[in-house]
Structures are given as C-alpha cells and as structure tokens.
C-alpha cells in the first residue's frame with residue numbers, strides 16, 4: 042500500500058515533484074561540478090602552473106654557498122659541477138611520481154667568427170632516458186619551457202639520429218643581432234672545441250634567454266671540455282603548499298621530532314622533495330624556487346576555498362528552495378494529510394511517506410544533477426585548465442550524502458508542520 | 472453500559488463556549504441525528520467524539536474508555552479501531568483510485584486487502600468504478616467511496632458530519648439507504664445534518680443551540696427510509 046501511495050503521487054502528481062527534483066538537480070549539479078573540479082584541480086592547477094617553469098632548482102653545493110654570499114646569479118666557474126649520470130636518480134626518490142619533469146643545464150660561452158662572445162646553454166630538449174627503475178622518461182625544455190614561442194623553424198629534436206648533436210636553437214634577439222635564420226649555420230669556438238651549429242629554430246622566451254643559444258647538453262660539454270658535467274638542474278614537481286612544519290624542516294631537519302619527521306617526509310612539500318633530491322645527487326643543494334612554489338600553493342588553496350564556498354552556497358540555496366517547495370506541497374496537501382491522520386495514520390507513517398517521496402524525488406534529481414554537474418565540470422576543466430576533469434569515484438558518495446542531507450534538512454520545517462497538523466483544522470469546512 | 476457517554480462536556484475557545492455542559496448517551500446500534508444552526512457546536516461535538524479533539528471540561532466515555540484523558544497517539548489508535556468518519560467534503564486522496572482510497576483505511580488499520588476493499592465498493596454500488604481517480608467520480612460517487620472507506624474496518628461508530636450536504640436528492644437517498652443498511656447490521660450511526668428529511672430517518676434527533684443540548688426528539692415511526700415530503 043505504501044508503495045502504491047508513493048507510486049500514486051509520483052506518477053499522478055509528478056509535475057509537483059518535478060520542481061523539487063529540479064531544485065535538487067541544480068544544487069547537485071553545482072556541488073558535483075565543484076567537487077569534481079576541486080578534487081581534480083590540485084593536479085590541474087599544478088600542471089597549469091608547471092607551464093610557468095620549474096619549481097625546484099638543484100645546483101652544486103659550493104656554487105650555492107657562493108651565490109648566497111655574493112648574491113650573484115649563475116655559476117661562475119668555481120669548478121664545481123653535478124654529475125649528469127646521477128640525473129636519473131631523481132626519479133627514484135620517494136616522491137618520484139610527483140616529479141613531473143626535470144632538465145639539466147650547462148652554461149658555457151663561445152666566440153663567434155667575428156670575435157664576439159655568445160652565451161651557449163647545453164640542455165635536454167626532449168631527452169629520452171631509461172631510468173634505473175626500468176621505466177623510461179622523456180624530459181627536457183620542450184615541456185619545461187613550454188611558454189617559449191617559436192618564431193621560426195621548429196623545436197630541436199634530439200631523437201633524430203645523427204645530426205641532432207650539431208643543431209641549435211637561438212634566441213630571437215641574438216638571431217636578429219647576428220642576422221641568422223632557421224637553416225643557417227653558425228661557427229662557434231668553445232674552450233675545448235669548435236663546432237658548426239645548424240640553427241633549427243628561433244624562439245622568443247621574453248627574457249635573457251633571448252640572447253642565448255641552446256644546444257644539446259653533450260655538445261655543450263664537448264665545447265667546454267666538461268664531459269658528464271651539469272651546473273644546474275631544474276625540477277618541476279607537484280607540491281603541497283608549505284606550512285609551519287615544512288618551513289621549520291627546510292631550515293633544519295634535525296629540529297623535528299621523529300613523528301614530525303615522518304609527516305614531513307610523507308607529505309609532498311617542496312622542501313621535503315628538495316631534501317630527498319639532495320640525498321641522491323652528490324654535493325648538491327636543491328631549493329624551491331620560492332615564488333613559484335608558494336604562489337602555486339596559494340592559488341590552489343584559494344581556488345579550492347572558492348569552490349568550497351560555491352558548493353556550500355549552492356547547497357544552502359538548494360536547501361532553502363526545497364524547504365519552500367516541500368512546505369508549500371504539504372500546505373497544499375494538508376487536507377489529504379489531515380484525512381490520513383483522521384483515518385488512523387500516526388505521525389511517523391505520514392512523515393515516512395513524505396520523506397520517501399522526497400527521497401525518491403531527490404534521488405532522481407540528484408542523479409540528473411550529478412551527470413549535469415559532471416558535464417559542467419568538463420566545461421570548467423576544458424576552459425579553465427585546458428584538460429578533461431576525470432571522474433573521481435569519491436565524488437559519487439559525497440554528492441549522494443550531500444543531496445540526502447540537504448533534502449532532509451530542507452524537509453525539516455515541512456515535517457514539523459506535518460506532525461503539528463491537526464485533522465480537525467483541515468477537514469471541516471468551518 | 473452505553474457505547475458512548477458524554478458527561479458535562481464543554482469546549483471553550485477563549486470566551487466562546489462552543490460546547491456548553493453537554494451530557495448525552497448513545498447506545499450500541501443506535502442511529503442518532505444531530506441538528507442545529509450553524510455555529511451551534513455540532514462539528515465540535517463530532518470532533519470530540521471522533522477522538523480528533525479533546526473537551527475542555529467533562530468526560531467522554533467511548534466503550535468504557537475515557538477518551539478525554541488519552542494522549543494524541545492513543546486517540547489516533549482508538550479512532551482507527553473504533554470510528555469510521557464521513558465528511559461533507561468527501562476528502563479522498565486525489566492521486567489514489569477509489570479502491571486504493573478504501574485500502575488506505577485498511578493500511579493504517581491493519582493490512583490492505585484489495586479483495587475486501589472491492590467488496591466494500593460493491594456494497595456501495597461502485598464495483599465498476601474501483602479504478603477511477605476521485606476527479607473522475609461524481610460527488611455522490613465520491614461520497615459513496617467515503618462510506619466504503621468508513622465501513623471497511625467494521626467500526627463501532629460511524630460519524631458523519633453533513634454527509635449529504637453536497638449531494639442532490641438522488642444521491643442523498645443512496646447514502647441514507649447505505650446508512651440504513653449499516654444500521655440494520657448493528658453499526659452505531661451519528662449523523663450531523665441540516666436537512667430535516669435526513670434527520671428524521673434516524674431513531675433519535677438531538678438539537679444543539681449555542682453549544683447546549685436544546686431539544687431531543689424520538690422518531691416514533693422509525694423506518695430508516697428517507698421520505699421526501701414535497
């Protein structure tokens with residue numbers, strides 16, 4: 042009988058319930074969109090920010106000390122270098138999966154035919170690497186300098202056999218100064234060797250790099266006679282925003298208690314990732330690029346805060362809407378409810394009926410809203426973060442719980458009204 | 472012992488005495504009419520007898536139980552078990568069919584039984600309308616569904632508050648005939664009406680005036696059949 046009543050109201054008065062379902066769908070769609078984006082956005086924002094460069098740099102210990110003392114940029118021929126063959130180890134640390142990309146750099150200089158000196162940087166472009174773990178990785182400035190704008194030619198392709206070692210990319214300002222274009226050849230004379238560099242591409246980086254030449258790392262090492270040497274590694278890692286603990290740890294890891302140490306190493310703080318990188322790269326100092334690392338965390342936090350706010354507000358809105366609609370519906374049906382009570386229905390059974398109705402309605406509305414919201418999340422993902430938002434399984438139960446909670450909370454006033462309703466008040470036309 | 476006994480019952484709303492010191496007895500199987508001008512307290516009395524309201528003063532004994540002392544939940548139970556209600560405005564659940572409306576009373580009472588509900592509809596002559604929604608039934612048919620609903624749980628008393636107020640003569644007759652059938656089966660009937668012809672069919676007519684029992688009239692030549700004198 043109970044089912045027949047529910048069926049009766051849902052099939053014969055579905056128009057009234059439709060409005061409630063619609064309100065719930067609206068709330069649920071916003072909530073699930075925001076939650077989907079929010080749970081996915083950590084990665085998305087990081088990937089977004091990664092395009093603005095590395096967030097950790099690794100330099101030789103001695104250079105780092107010098108830099109700190111004299112505040113000079115770059116490595117000034119102190120003779121300290123990192124070892125190229127240790128690079129793969131970066132992908133073996135505990136936080137390996139958070140390491141998105143890394144690239145070594147070797148600054149050197151060479152003289153041109155006309156006697157002028159140019160800065161040449163050796164690096165990876167799209168370097169393919171077999172890791173000690175058995176995995177392989179493609180890393181390099183193609184992705185780490187993705188904001189470089191190609192003015193002419195193409196990116197240097199390291200995978201191309203044979204001649205790639207002699208290829209180079211040149212900054213737009215330097216290219217202008219020297220009057221070279223893609224395809225021209227440049228004769229350079231380094232400390233140890235001479236080379237004819239074939240310009241394959243001209244880039245616009247919008248900075249000092251526009252006056253440099255980028256060549257494959259090994260070529261630079263040959264020019265400067267620094268086999269296997271690297272003077273800087275840039276690492277792009279996904280990090281957790283820093284807090285008090287991570288800052289203390291970054292200053293002095295030994296000041297932490299064992300438990301704190303554990304939390305610290307088990308959280309992807311930029312500082313703990315740095316610490317672990319230092320342990321695998323001999324005589325190195327890894328430090329977060331403060332600005333980027335911090336703003337990443339801050340933006341992430343703010344975005345998530347905003348989304349939580351939107352979710353909460355939309356749920357409150359939905360609760361108020363439901364509250365209104367359900368109360369109105371109880372008012373409209375007061376005679377029928379009074380009658381049920383008059384012919385023997387106890388409060389519980391009438392309440393149960395109302396809640397079941399609303400529950401089913403909210404289930405329908407919630408499901409529709411969930412899928413609508415997921416579609417909405419895709420739109421947000423595409424337009425704001427330029428990638429699809431993946432469906433986190435966690436969103437389903439969270440949205441379900443929220444929808445049920447919101448509808449039940451929204452129904453409270455109606456239920457109160459319903460239990461207080463006295464049959465005499467509605468049944469006799471006085 | 473009488474089935475129903477009111478002892479000095481008053482219902483007071485502020486200054487207004489909707490019922491004022493009413494005492495009355497109704498025996499099992501009796502058919503009683505209640506008349507009186509508008510506002511004289513007829514519905515108030517029916518609500519109290521029907522366990523939907525409590526008197527301000529006095530005692531109401533229904534089957535030996537003082538219902539003026541019971542709590543709301545128990546009153547609902549007593550009403551469910553002992554009383555069948557019929558209203559002037561029918562009050563059917565709009566999204567349930569005729570038979571489902573009858574079954575609703577069974578559902579709250581014990582167990583819905585479609586076969587029994589259909590039999591009840593057959594008694595009121597609506598077997599062929601069982602699957603219709605209230606909106607698809609005429610007023611008279613709706614009231615007959617209400618009668619079927621009121622009698623489905625074999626109540627001790629059927630309380631009807633102006634059951635024929637919204638019906639034409641033909642339907643009035645059908646309903647009164649149904650009451651006659653119920654009465655002859657031993658059901659106690661209390662019927663509020665403005666219509667003297669409906670009141671006269673009963674064995675006894677009580678007249679209320681401003682909350683007081685004004686007059687009591689025994690119908691000597693009781694037949695239980697309505698007779699229109701026009």
Ligand SMILES: Nc1ncnc2c1ncn2[C@@H]1O[C@H](COP(=O)(O)OP(=O)(O)OP(=O)(O)O)[C@@H](O)[C@H]1O
Pocket residue numbers: 470471484487488489507508509510511512513514515516
């Ligand atoms: N809840 C209430 N609050 C205040 N006054 C009430 C209430 N219920 C009834 N009354 C008053 O009590 C008096 C009796 O009302 P009641 O409904 O019993 O009259 P009635 O005899 O059924 O009239 P009618 O024939 O018009 O149905 C009326 O004056 C009415 O205004």
Ligand SMILES: [Mg+2]
Pocket residue numbers: 469470471513514515632
């Ligand atoms: Mg009345």
